[in-house]
Amino acid sequence: MRDVIANALRSPQARVINDGYYQNEDGIWGCYVTVWDAGHYHMISVSHTERMPTLAEIADALISPDAYVQSDGRYPNRKGSLGYYATIKSGDHWYMVSVSDLMQPFHRQWWADQVG
Numbered sequence: 001m002r003d004v005i006a007n008a009l010r011s012p013q014a015r016v017i018n019d020g021y022y023q024n025e026d027g028i029w030g031c032y033v034t035v036w037d038a039g040h041y042h043m044i045s046v047s048h049t050e051r052m053p054t055l056a057e058i059a060d061a062l063i064s065p066d067a068y069v070q071s072d073g074r075y076p077n078r079k080g081s082l083g084y085y086a087t088i089k090s091g092d093h094w095y096m097v098s099v100s101d102l103m104q105p106f107h108r109q110w111w112a113d114q115v116g
Contacts, residue, residue: 001072001084001086001099002062002063002067002069002086002088003063004099005042005044005059005062005097005099006059006060006062006063007059008035008037008038008040008042008099009035009037009042009055009056009058009059009062010055010056010059011037011038013037013038014035014036014037014055015035015036015037016033016034016035016055017034017035017036017041018032018033018034019031019032019033019034019052020032021050021052022045024047028047028048029048029049029050030045030046030047030048030049031045031046031049031051031052031053032044032045032046033045033052033055033058035055039101040099040100040101041099041100041101042097042098042099043097043098043099043100044058044095044096044097045095045096046058046093046094046095047093047094047095047096048092048093048094049093058095061088061090061091061093061095062088062090062095062097064090064091066090066091067088067089067090068088068089068090069086069087069088070087070088070089071086071087072084072085072086072087073085073086075098077100077101081100081101082101083098083099083100083101084098084099085097085098085099086098
């Protein structure tokens with residue numbers, strides 16, 4: 001799934017919808033970006049940074065051989081559509097990613113998981 005997100009970030013059709021900075025309760029700065037590509041929103045936040053990385057840099061970090069996926073899975077949004085989320089450690093940063101509507105209820109993989 002990290003490959004899917006990385007490919008979306010590298011897509012020539014990808015559009016940045018929203019980006020900015022945040023400061024967590026411990027005073028640590030991070031940034032966030034929302035990208036629209038191929039009918040899906042890709043929401044990503046990057047911890048421990050005061051510089052907005054490029055989409056290519058985020059893509060590289062997500063698929064780095066040293067990247068560690070702490071947790072991932074599917075989530076239903078308010079409309080009941082399934083999405084994907086992950087928390088990934090890569091280098092000095094944590095990447096929190098989510099992709100909307102990636103796995104619709106009748107998607108083949110979802111159905112196989114439910115039946116099996």
